[in-house]
Amino acid sequence: MLITRRSALLSAATVTSLGIAGRARAAETMKIGVVSPLTGPVAEAGRIQLNSLRLAVEKQNAAGGALGQQIELIVEDDQSTNPGAVLAFSRLAERKEIAGFIGSIRSTQMNAMAPDMLKVAKPVMFGGTDPTLTKLGNPWLFRCRPNDSYSGRVIVSFITGSMKLKKVALIHSTDAFGTGGKNAILANLEKQGLQPVLVQGYTNNQPDFSPVVLAVKSSGADVIVSYFTNEPDCAVFARQLRQLGVRTPWVGSPSIQSPVTRGLAKNALYGTYAVADFVEDSNPTAKAFADTYRAKHKESPDSGWTYDGLMILAKGINDSKSTEPEKIRQAILSIKKYAGTEGEYNFDQFGDGLHGYNIVINNNDKIDYKEHIEFTD
Amino acid sequence: MSDFLQLVFQGLGIGAIYALVSLGFVLLIRAASVVNFGQGEFSMLGAYLLVVFFNILGINYFFGIGLSVIIMAGFGLIFAYATYWPLRFRGGLPVIISTIGASIFLQNMVLWIYGPSTVPIDGLFDSDGFQIGEVFISSQYLAIIVIAAALVLLQYVIFEKTLLGKKLQATSQDKEMASLLGIPVVIMIMITFAYSAALGGLAGILVAPILFVSVGMAGIITLKAFAANIIGGYGSIPGAILGGLALGIAETLGANYISVPYKDAFAFLMLLAFLMVRPQGLFGEKISEKA
Numbered sequence: 001m002l003i004t005r006r007s008a009l010l011s012a013a014t015v016t017s018l019g020i021a022g023r024a025r026a027a028e029t030m031k032i033g034v035v036s037p038l039t040g041p042v043a044e045a046g047r048i049q050l051n052s053l054r055l056a057v058e059k060q061n062a063a064g065g066a067l068g069q070q071i072e073l074i075v076e077d078d079q080s081t082n083p084g085a086v087l088a089f090s091r092l093a094e095r096k097e098i099a100g101f102i103g104s105i106r107s108t109q110m111n112a113m114a115p116d117m118l119k120v121a122k123p124v125m126f127g128g129t130d131p132t133l134t135k136l137g138n139p140w141l142f143r144c145r146p147n148d149s150y151s152g153r154v155i156v157s158f159i160t161g162s163m164k165l166k167k168v169a170l171i172h173s174t175d176a177f178g179t180g181g182k183n184a185i186l187a188n189l190e191k192q193g194l195q196p197v198l199v200q201g202y203t204n205n206q207p208d209f210s211p212v213v214l215a216v217k218s219s220g221a222d223v224i225v226s227y228f229t230n231e232p233d234c235a236v237f238a239r240q241l242r243q244l245g246v247r248t249p250w251v252g253s254p255s256i257q258s259p260v261t262r263g264l265a266k267n268a269l270y271g272t273y274a275v276a277d278f279v280e281d282s283n284p285t286a287k288a289f290a291d292t293y294r295a296k297h298k299e300s301p302d303s304g305w306t307y308d309g310l311m312i313l314a315k316g317i318n319d320s321k322s323t324e325p326e327k328i329r330q331a332i333l334s335i336k337k338y339a340g341t342e343g344e345y346n347f348d349q350f351g352d353g354l355h356g357y358n359i360v361i362n363n364n365d366k367i368d369y370k371e372h373i374e375f376t377d
Numbered sequence: 378m379s380d381f382l383q384l385v386f387q388g389l390g391i392g393a394i395y396a397l398v399s400l401g402f403v404l405l406i407r408a409a410s411v412v413n414f415g416q417g418e419f420s421m422l423g424a425y426l427l428v429v430f431f432n433i434l435g436i437n438y439f440f441g442i443g444l445s446v447i448i449m450a451g452f453g454l455i456f457a458y459a460t461y462w463p464l465r466f467r468g469g470l471p472v473i474i475s476t477i478g479a480s481i482f483l484q485n486m487v488l489w490i491y492g493p494s495t496v497p498i499d500g501l502f503d504s505d506g507f508q509i510g511e512v513f514i515s516s517q518y519l520a521i522i523v524i525a526a527a528l529v530l531l532q533y534v535i536f537e538k539t540l541l542g543k544k545l546q547a548t549s550q551d552k553e554m555a556s557l558l559g560i561p562v563v564i565m566i567m568i569t570f571a572y573s574a575a576l577g578g579l580a581g582i583l584v585a586p587i588l589f590v591s592v593g594m595a596g597i598i599t600l601k602a603f604a605a606n607i608i609g610g611y612g613s614i615p616g617a618i619l620g621g622l623a624l625g626i627a628e629t630l631g632a633n634y635i636s637v638p639y640k641d642a643f644a645f646l647m648l649l650a651f652l653m654v655r656p657q658g659l660f661g662e663k664i665s666e667k668a
Contacts, residue, residue, distance in 0.1 A: 212632075
């Protein structure tokens with residue numbers, strides 16, 4: 001065979017291009033889309049969520065990633081708004097190579113993105129706790145935090161059982177999260193034959209809560225139950241509550257014990273109770289995660305749902321041995337007794353992974369685990 | 378009754394904050410015919426400067442406030458040079474758009490430097506406040522009311538009793554005529570920008586212990602302050618003060634006696650009502666097109 005200069009060059013070019021293609025295949029990653037608040041009022045929570053996600057990616061990649069590929073996050077900023085979230089998700093939806101998504105912790109944003117998520121038809125791990133989100137008939141949503149029907153049940157069970165109190169003043173944000181929480185509390189109080197003495201909604205980002213505080217004061221309530229969405233709102237309310245002399249016991253949704261809220265409200269939150277999905281002393285996975293997080297970021301995490309979400313998504317991909325969305329979905333639904341940072345995951349038919357909550361108390365800025373209330377029905 | 382008095386006090390406090398921010402708006406409208414949508418960012422920057430001086434560098438709190446206000450005055454000059462000066466002959470709208478652009482730029486700049494964390498900062502006093510009968514008087518709210526009143530008085534003295542004030546007034550009334558009379562119009566406008574930024578910065582510093590320091594801290598306050606400016610009379614100094622106070626009290630009482638979730642709506646309903654019934658506001662002059 002006559003080897004000409006031209007054929008030699010062609011062969012070399014072919015070998016080189018094959019080599020490049022081979023390397024490109026080897027470097028291919030398993031892409032997971034993330035919608036997160038990088039800017040706007042809840043960007044602080046977004047930062048902690050992303051830090052947790054990156055820890056999960058590091059851990060999973062060290063253990064082999066997903067289907068032998070390293071996991072790579074594709075992050076889009078939701079700007080802490082619903083339109084921002086929809087736009088962020090639509091940018092991710094265009095990328096066909098993404099195997100699954102990490103959605104939002106905010107129910108209102110999950111509601112806004114849910115129709116597009118149904119169209120894209122790939123698994124979305126999310127943290128929003130509005131109970132209706134997994135009952136929308138959207139089979140792609142998987143919740144990595146206990147929903148508000150559980151927080152409502154746990155709060156009502158705690159105040160009527162352990163605290164033996166019955167006159168409830170219910171304060172809630174009027175967004176989807178706050179309204180979902182309010183409905184859950186009302187339903188669970190009704191089951192016990194109780195009516196709240198005050199139900200007071202407020203819109204987010206308020207500079208002054210004195211009308212709400214005075215309404216609590218004159219209601220004769222013996223316990224305050226709250227669903228605050230934004231941490232500064234919770235802190236402003238807490239300080240005005242103490243300033244206006246209200247010392248009524250207070251059991252709140254998780255935001256009341258987050259490090260951000262405690263940092264802002266300081267002693268105004270001492271002695272308050274909260275339901276908490278993530279408590280580092282509540283299980284060994286949470287403890288190990290919190291220790292790793294602290295070693296890396298010099299602060300304690302206030303949540304582990306994005307960490308769990310990524311690990312469960314990777315497990316779903318690995319268990320199904322496929323990137324086919326339906327197979328991953330079935331694999332996630334069959335996950336039982338998985339030890340996550342937020343508790344033991346047992347996915348039900350609706351996509352809810354967790355079915356209970358912890359109760360914690362703020363003892364002079366130290367969050368102490370009090371009890372765990374789990375439901376099996 | 379005690380609840381009513383408590384609400385009026387809280388309303389006065391929050392209204393005084395609207396009034397201070399509104400005052401910054403009004404001065405620029407009068408002196409340079411500029412509606413400055415970066416006024417809220419002056420407040421945010423002032424508060425962040427105090428965070429740097431007091432929380433980070435550990436400088437004395439009151440010295441830190443003084444330093445922040447002086448730096449904000451200087452920043453007002455830079456702001457004027459960047460947003461107003463190149464567009465000064467192009468009418469009102471380009472300058473308004475330019476200030477909106479500057480406002481977005483400043484928010485993102487602060488976000489880039491400080492990150493998204495909300496920062497708590499100490500108030501002027503160690504004590505939260507004191508009781509008078511059943512009414513709790515928050516020391517920070519009280520300080521805001523007193524400082525706002527003092528600033529209005531100071532402003533009155535400067536505008537009415539000093540030559541500088543007369544020159545500033547002349548500039549705001551008719552720049553061309555003021556210029557013909559030998560008043561350095563450019564310097565007067567620059568002084569107004571500096572004063573307006575200092576005032577905005579001080580408002581931010583005063584409100585920071587109540588609302589905490591964050592990039593978005595001034596958002597709703599700026600909108601309400603602008604509404605207060607329309608209610609009080611577009612471009613009127615007493616109007617800005619009374620508009621702010623009226624708005625603060627009306628929304629606090631409205632929230633308590635009618636509906637908390639619609640609290641923000643009361644402010645804007647009031648604005649709409651004024652625009653329909655008395656568009657010149659409480660103190661404004663009815664302006665018609667000159668033939």
